[in-house]
Amino acid sequence: MSKVVEISPTTRHEGHSKLVLKVNDEGIVERGDWLSITPVRGVEKLAIGKTYEQVPKIASRVCGICPIAHTLAATEAMEASMGVEIPEDAYLLRIILQCANRLHSHALHDILALPDMYLPGTDSKINPFSPAEPVRSVAKRIQTLRMIGQTVGEIAGGEAVHPSNPRVGGMYTNITPRARTKIYDLAKQALPLAREQMEFMIAIFENYAKRDWAEMCGREVAIPKDLGFHQQGYMAVDPCYGSSSLDEHPTWDPARWIEVRPWDWYMGEEDITLEDPAYPIGGTTKAGAKAWPQMQACTGVPLYDGQPVEVGPRARLATYRNYDRKGAIGQNIAREMEYMDSVYKMIEATDALNASGKVVADVIPQGDGSFGWAANEAPRGADIHLAKVRDGKVEWFSMLVPTTWNFPTCSRALIGAPWELAEVIVRAYDPCVSCATHMIVLDEDNRLVAQKLLE
Amino acid sequence: MEFLGKYKAVYKAKAGCEDILSKAQDGGIVTAMFAYALEAGIIDGAIVAGPGKEPYKPEPMIATTVEELFAARGTKYSISPNMSLIKEATRSYGLDKVGIVGTPCQIQAVRKAQLYPIGLRDVPDKIALVLGIFCMENFPYQGLYQMVEDHCATKIDNVTKMDIGKGKFSVYTERGINAQIPLKVTHKYEQPGCHVCLDYVANLADVSTGSVGTPDGWSTVFVRSATGEATFNKAVEAGWIVAESMDGVKPGLELVTKLATEKITKNQKYLEHRKHAEHAALKPLRNPYI
Numbered sequence: 001m002s003k004v005v006e007i008s009p010t011t012r013h014e015g016h017s018k019l020v021l022k023v024n025d026e027g028i029v030e031r032g033d034w035l036s037i038t039p040v041r042g043v044e045k046l047a048i049g050k051t052y053e054q055v056p057k058i059a060s061r062v063c064g065i066c067p068i069a070h071t072l073a074a075t076e077a078m079e080a081s082m083g084v085e086i087p088e089d090a091y092l093l094r095i096i097l098q099c100a101n102r103l104h105s106h107a108l109h110d111i112l113a114l115p116d117m118y119l120p121g122t123d124s125k126i127n128p129f130s131p132a133e134p135v136r137s138v139a140k141r142i143q144t145l146r147m148i149g150q151t152v153g154e155i156a157g158g159e160a161v162h163p164s165n166p167r168v169g170g171m172y173t174n175i176t177p178r179a180r181t182k183i184y185d186l187a188k189q190a191l192p193l194a195r196e197q198m199e200f201m202i203a204i205f206e207n208y209a210k211r212d213w214a215e216m217c218g219r220e221v222a223i224p225k226d227l228g229f230h231q232q233g234y235m236a237v238d239p240c241y242g243s244s245s246l247d248e249h250p251t252w253d254p255a256r257w258i259e260v261r262p263w264d265w266y267m268g269e270e271d272i273t274l275e276d277p278a279y280p281i282g283g284t285t286k287a288g289a290k291a292w293p294q295m296q297a298c299t300g301v302p303l304y305d306g307q308p309v310e311v312g313p314r315a316r317l318a319t320y321r322n323y324d325r326k327g328a329i330g331q332n333i334a335r336e337m338e339y340m341d342s343v344y345k346m347i348e349a350t351d352a353l354n355a356s357g358k359v360v361a362d363v364i365p366q367g368d369g370s371f372g373w374a375a376n377e378a379p380r381g382a383d384i385h386l387a388k389v390r391d392g393k394v395e396w397f398s399m400l401v402p403t404t405w406n407f408p409t410c411s412r413a414l415i416g417a418p419w420e421l422a423e424v425i426v427r428a429y430d431p432c433v434s435c436a437t438h439m440i441v442l443d444e445d446n447r448l449v450a451q452k453l454l455e
Numbered sequence: 456m457e458f459l460g461k462y463k464a465v466y467k468a469k470a471g472c473e474d475i476l477s478k479a480q481d482g483g484i485v486t487a488m489f490a491y492a493l494e495a496g497i498i499d500g501a502i503v504a505g506p507g508k509e510p511y512k513p514e515p516m517i518a519t520t521v522e523e524l525f526a527a528r529g530t531k532y533s534i535s536p537n538m539s540l541i542k543e544a545t546r547s548y549g550l551d552k553v554g555i556v557g558t559p560c561q562i563q564a565v566r567k568a569q570l571y572p573i574g575l576r577d578v579p580d581k582i583a584l585v586l587g588i589f590c591m592e593n594f595p596y597q598g599l600y601q602m603v604e605d606h607c608a609t610k611i612d613n614v615t616k617m618d619i620g621k622g623k624f625s626v627y628t629e630r631g632i633n634a635q636i637p638l639k640v641t642h643k644y645e646q647p648g649c650h651v652c653l654d655y656v657a658n659l660a661d662v663s664t665g666s667v668g669t670p671d672g673w674s675t676v677f678v679r680s681a682t683g684e685a686t687f688n689k690a691v692e693a694g695w696i697v698a699e700s701m702d703g704v705k706p707g708l709e710l711v712t713k714l715a716t717e718k719i720t721k722n723q724k725y726l727e728h729r730k731h732a733e734h735a736a737l738k739p740l741r742n743p744y745i
Contacts, residue, residue, distance in 0.1 A: 158546050179549025
């Protein structure tokens with residue numbers, strides 16, 4: 001006889017989401033629904049009728065963790081629709097910005113993931129704010145890495161949160177030679193720190209993979225060897241930066257994408273029959289309450305080739321580097337492995353940047369309403385923005401953000417895990433939920449459907 | 456000295472280097488201070504009123520070398536929105552220690568930005584040296600243009616220096632002083648915004664300076680903050696600035712006080728008038744002295 005348990009809200013990630021889990025008598029998840037309950041932002045509707053300059057700025061406001069990814073994806077979606085080619089130096093500045101974003105975001109994730117993990121050789125969980133070593137120096141290292149990421153973002157992007165420098169057609173201003181040197185120095189400073197951080201975190205995750213149990217709700221919960229495994233595919237468009245419909249060989253295909261409603265995907269109304277007051281932060285939802293995932297979910301469910309796919313660091317490494325480690329631990333390790341790439345890429349782009357080169361395209365056509373998309377490999381995966389621009393105004397705009405892709409995939413990865421560890425799996429996706437709230441408009445047959453959940 | 460703000464010391468000073476003095480308005484204090492601070496690493500760039508596209512139309516610029524600084528010597532009696540670059544200086548210019556010069560109102564903006572850095576993330580702690588200049592009023596460029604071209608009958612392209620002093624607005628060309636008009640004539644060209652200002656000597660700057668009170672070729676310098684004191688004293692030691700005591704200098708602080716009192720009481724009256732004005736746009740402003 002299966003029972004239903006609800007963890008609401010889930011913690012230590014961006015945004016507001018919850019888990020509704022059907023578990024068997026042993027507490028193993030038989031069906032897991034992870035859904036966003038962040039209110040809809042409405043950015044896609046706000047964008048309609050605005051100028052192409054405004055929309056990327058509005059789009060970046062959807063979230064404060066990866067606004068750089070949203071700015072770049074939205075800007076490039078406009079460029080893709082209008083057919084703008086940006087100068088080389090603007091592209092390099094965007095790459096620097098992209099790497100800065102990834103560096104600080106991955107470092108932030110380490111803080112969020114560490115409390116689930118154990119100090120190797122002990123049975124004590126890590127408190128990243130503990131004043132004791134070795135945790136103290138790790139926390140400081142994370143802060144330094146984040147400082148570097150944010151400062152580089154400020155220099156190249158004008159602002160670390162919601163960058164002001166990117167514009168349709170390139171960038172507003174190039175940086176000065178002095179600023180270029182500063183980025184170079186900061187990246188050089190980050191290099192050894194990133195390597196140490198990567199090695200430390202991988203050791204911590206490997207240690208967790210070897211453990212038999214984890215302490216949850218005051219008891220020992222067995223860690224399955226296939227924690228977070230799933231059979232879904234991976235989707236990545238580039239190892240570092242992105243792709244767009246202007247590319248000679250685009251690496252994403254809008255024809256393979258459809259989006260269905262949570263109504264058709266998630267569980268119906270369920271009575272909560274299992275509760276555990278010992279679960280961290282106030283216990284799980286009380287038994288007797290009701291959960292209605294298909295009604296409460298605020299995301300669409302995007303499918304690629306008719307299936308949910310995983311996006312993110314592991315998808316990038318699996319697609320471009322033959323990485324084959326599965327599960328929650330595999331995903332965390334893949335994220336750590338991206339540290340070095342983001343710093344090296346930053347150095348490379350800074351090297352190649354001509355600080356006196358032009359950064360705005362000479363000609364910016366105003367758009368004829370044709371469809372364009374741009375995918376940006378945000379820290380959490382492919383962030384795809386789609387747009388139609390006509391005569392300088394945005395006619396249609398849609399955002400397909402990383403965690404939207406990951407919601408249904410992660411829900412499948414929950415199956416077979418003890419419910420107490422469901423959040424560990426969720427956190428391995430480094431979810432960023434607030435931008436993922438999204439009302440859908442198409443059903444499986446690509447027909448426009450009424451937005452029943454808004455009625 | 457209510458209207459002169461708080462200060463640690465006041466000097467009669469001028470730049471110690473002929474290059475600065477040759478094109479400086481008076482004592483060349485701002486150029487000398489920034490040049491010293493740049494050389495000494497106290498700042499790594501300064502926001503100054505650089506030469507614009509049209510003659511005597513200043514445009515804010517970020518000087519990171521002494522040469523660039525020299526291009527901005529001399530007063531341009533028109534508006535240069537220096538604060539507009541304060542954020543960019545720490546962004547695409549990559550500066551960590553920014554110097555800025557401005558009129559009293561701009562210095563108030565700097566301090567306000569440091570207090571409430573809305574939209575200025577990571578900027579306040581990067582402002583390293585704030586220099587204020589005495590200011591009675593400012594002119595929009597069109598107003599200045601008309602004063603020079605019409606009232607002084609001088610082509611603005613030929614002007615080598617403009618000066619306000621001894622109750623007159625003077626225009627110099629290569630042939631020497633070309634025209635002088637009484638200040639009274641210029642009043643109608645002033646910015647209306649200047650009439651609500653209650654600050655004459657940049658009370659909130661680290662160091663404020665201006666020509667009033669000292670003989671020609673010298674400047675009056677108020678050293679106000681600890682940063683300002685340290686920088687000014689080091690600049691004097693290093694020979695960038697020659698400083699002498701204000702004691703016995705004619706017309707001295709008396710004139711500064713007189714002009715400050717004149718400006719502030721006049722503007723207070725105007726504020727009082729606005730308090731009772733019917734138009735909502737004329738609502739009174741906050742008094743910076745409380």
